[in-house]
Amino acid sequence: MSTVRCSMDFARSTISTSAAHSTSSRKLRSVVVSAVARKQKTRNHNIIHCVAAPDAPTDSTTSSKGQWTPSSWKQYEAKQQPTWPNKEALDNTLEELERYPPLVFAGEARNLQEKLAEVALGNGFVLQGGDCAESFAEFRADNIRDTFRVLLQMSAILMYGAGIPVVKIGRMAGQFAKPRSADTEVIDGVELPSYRGDNINSDEFTEESRVPNPARLVRAYNQSAATLNLLRGFAMGGYASLERVAEWSLDFATNSEQGKKYQALAHQLDEAMLFMRACGIDENHEITKSTEFFTSHEALLLDYEQALTRLDSTTNQYYGCSAHLLWVGERTRQLDCAHMEFMRGIHNPIGIKVSDKCDPAELIELINAINPDNVPGKIMIIVRMGAEKLRENLPKLITAVQEEGKVVVWQCDPMHGNTIKSSTGYKTRPFDLIRAELRAFFDVHEQMGSHAGGVHLEMTGQNVTECTGGSMEVEDSDLPLRYHTHCDPRLNASQALELAFLISERLRKQRMCKNEHLTF
Numbered sequence: 001m002s003t004v005r006c007s008m009d010f011a012r013s014t015i016s017t018s019a020a021h022s023t024s025s026r027k028l029r030s031v032v033v034s035a036v037a038r039k040q041k042t043r044n045h046n047i048i049h050c051v052a053a054p055d056a057p058t059d060s061t062t063s064s065k066g067q068w069t070p071s072s073w074k075q076y077e078a079k080q081q082p083t084w085p086n087k088e089a090l091d092n093t094l095e096e097l098e099r100y101p102p103l104v105f106a107g108e109a110r111n112l113q114e115k116l117a118e119v120a121l122g123n124g125f126v127l128q129g130g131d132c133a134e135s136f137a138e139f140r141a142d143n144i145r146d147t148f149r150v151l152l153q154m155s156a157i158l159m160y161g162a163g164i165p166v167v168k169i170g171r172m173a174g175q176f177a178k179p180r181s182a183d184t185e186v187i188d189g190v191e192l193p194s195y196r197g198d199n200i201n202s203d204e205f206t207e208e209s210r211v212p213n214p215a216r217l218v219r220a221y222n223q224s225a226a227t228l229n230l231l232r233g234f235a236m237g238g239y240a241s242l243e244r245v246a247e248w249s250l251d252f253a254t255n256s257e258q259g260k261k262y263q264a265l266a267h268q269l270d271e272a273m274l275f276m277r278a279c280g281i282d283e284n285h286e287i288t289k290s291t292e293f294f295t296s297h298e299a300l301l302l303d304y305e306q307a308l309t310r311l312d313s314t315t316n317q318y319y320g321c322s323a324h325l326l327w328v329g330e331r332t333r334q335l336d337c338a339h340m341e342f343m344r345g346i347h348n349p350i351g352i353k354v355s356d357k358c359d360p361a362e363l364i365e366l367i368n369a370i371n372p373d374n375v376p377g378k379i380m381i382i383v384r385m386g387a388e389k390l391r392e393n394l395p396k397l398i399t400a401v402q403e404e405g406k407v408v409v410w411q412c413d414p415m416h417g418n419t420i421k422s423s424t425g426y427k428t429r430p431f432d433l434i435r436a437e438l439r440a441f442f443d444v445h446e447q448m449g450s451h452a453g454g455v456h457l458e459m460t461g462q463n464v465t466e467c468t469g470g471s472m473e474v475e476d477s478d479l480p481l482r483y484h485t486h487c488d489p490r491l492n493a494s495q496a497l498e499l500a501f502l503i504s505e506r507l508r509k510q511r512m513c514k515n516e517h518l519t520f
Contacts, residue, residue, distance in 0.1 A: 065344075070309040072341055073306070073341040073342040078337070078338035079337060080180070080332055082301075086214070103174070103295075104322070104324050106315065106347070108294070109324050109325075112349055113378060115165075115377070116377035116378075119409050119453045120409045121376065121451075122453075125165070125454055127154055127168050129151055129154070129457040129458070130172045130175060130459065130460075131171060131485075132487040132489075134174075134227075135203075136198045139226075143461065144231065147170070147459070147461040148172075149248040150459065153262055155168050156242075156245055156266075158500060161501075163511060167294070168294065169293075169294045170231065170296065173231065174220070175297035175298065176198050176200075176297070177304075178197045178298075178487050192207060199219070199220035200212050200213070200301070201216070203486055231293055231295070235290060235291050240289075240290055245266045248266075249266075256494045258494045258497040258498045258501065259494065261501060262497055295324050296323050297326065298329050299322075299342065299343065300332065302339065306342070317347045323348075325380070326348055327352065327353060328340065328350070329353050330353045330354065333352055335366065343369075349379075350370050351379075351382050352379065352382065353382045353416075354382070356393045358393075358397065360399065360400030363401070374407055376407040377407075377409070380408065380409040381401075381411065382456050383397075383411065383413065383441065384414075386437060388440075390441060391440045391443070391444060398445070399448070409453040411453055412455050414438050414455070415429060415488070419488060422479055426489075427489055428466065428479060430467070430468050431467055432469050435502060457491060457496065458490045459496045462484065464482045464483065464484050465478045465481045466490050470495040472492075
């Protein structure tokens with residue numbers, strides 16, 4: 001009986017991803033009709049005309065700070081930016097990038113915003129994951145494919161267990177630049193500029209390698225374009241078909257505990273597909289043959305982001321065309337600084353990372369700065385605190401948002417608040433701490449009557465040993481075996497699937513017994 005119920009829930013969650021006239025969509029339109037009518041002048045998400053972003057004002061981005069332009073951020077302090085030694089070379093590179101095609105299109109960003117609006121209303125869940133920092137050295141088609149298919153596996157687990165649509169967003173095709181705690185680092189008495197990501201300098205510890213090189217921006221653009229091309233092919237070309245669910249497993253994870261659980265679920269999904277066909281649902285419908293997949297990264301390097309900002313000719317609005325969703329980090333979200341100035345003018349969905357250092361009044365100011373019209377789907381609050389600090393501080397933030405009537409997506413980043421140094425000297429993240437923060441995130445939202453809307457993970461499809469724990473029981477002594485990250489430790493495929501099963505079970509129980517005390 002439970003399998004039949006799950007089949008029905010899976011069918012509903014699958015169909016609802018494309019049901020534009022569903023009950024929830026009608027509710028959404030009633031909430032945002034005036035804002036959408038004003039901000040969205042076209043429903044065509046497939047053919048969007050974008051031009052290079054001129055430094056000319058539009059009539060839609062004026063605030064108390066004055067008129068916004070793609071370069072108005074330069075009037076403010078820009079934190080976490082490299083010191084370029086050759087200004088002329090940088091300017092030439094940026095001019096070259098301004099002539100290049102956009103990596104993503106404005107209509108795709110609007111499509112994502114509509115889906116996030118549904119999540120904000122409690123009608124979906126966001127799965128966001130990928131590398132801590134993409135690298136030139138690990139740029140291979142099989143690495144992209146493996147991370148993509150782990151995300152597909154996780155989304156299938158979540159949809160089947162929770163019975164709600166899952167919005168899939170990759171930390172891919174642009175997640176290069178990383179904020180650093182200091183401008184320099186010292187190794188064996190030698191001080192050199194910090195490694196800031198492959199789009200800026202190299203992680204090799206030599207004086208020449210650490211010099212910021214503008215040519216790396218073009219290489220990062222080209223790698224992002226190639227990655228997006230491959231992701232679009234996987235998403236739309238049949239690889240993501242629900243008929244291939246069992247084939248998404250990675251060889252190294254198949255015989256693990258999580259791999260076996262996934263294969264059992266894949267069999268149930270096959271049964272659900274048969275059930276859907278028996279009900280008369282077209283097995284060749286595009287929703288069963290393809291999926292929508294979006295990209296994201298931290299908009300850290302503002303020169304690069306400006307160069308890829310485009311004016312959408314169908315709406316006369318600016319979009320950051322380096323990714324569908326951009327986020328501002330904990331170190332750069334100050335209201336009087338350059339990153340927030342840049343973010344307030346582009347019309348993409350925007351993520352705001354907050355730690356326990358963010359107070360409720362500040363959060364409301366951040367939301368108002370980016371989304372003064374309170375358009376659903378525009379803002380995603382990415383919470384990164386650690387379990388205990390989250391239990392103490394998140395309720396205050398939720399209360400402030402509720403009292404002000406703000407519509408946001410709440411997402412948990414259980415990675416950054418749980419980084420420690422292992423006994424073997426490696427930076428790692430214990431699985432138990434990651435799970436504890438996720439549990440706290442769901443507990444708090446249940447208590448506050450708000451919607452736990454998503455998870456944000458640093459993960460990979462590779463068989464790495466970077467985070468300890470999980471059912472594979474990675475120990476501190478195992479870390480040197482396959483520690484490949486260029487920055488922070490990532491979950492491997494088995495650990496990522498284990499989290500997906502835990503989240504799915506929590507969402508399923510929450511749906512079925514809302515008043516029952518729930519734990520992972």
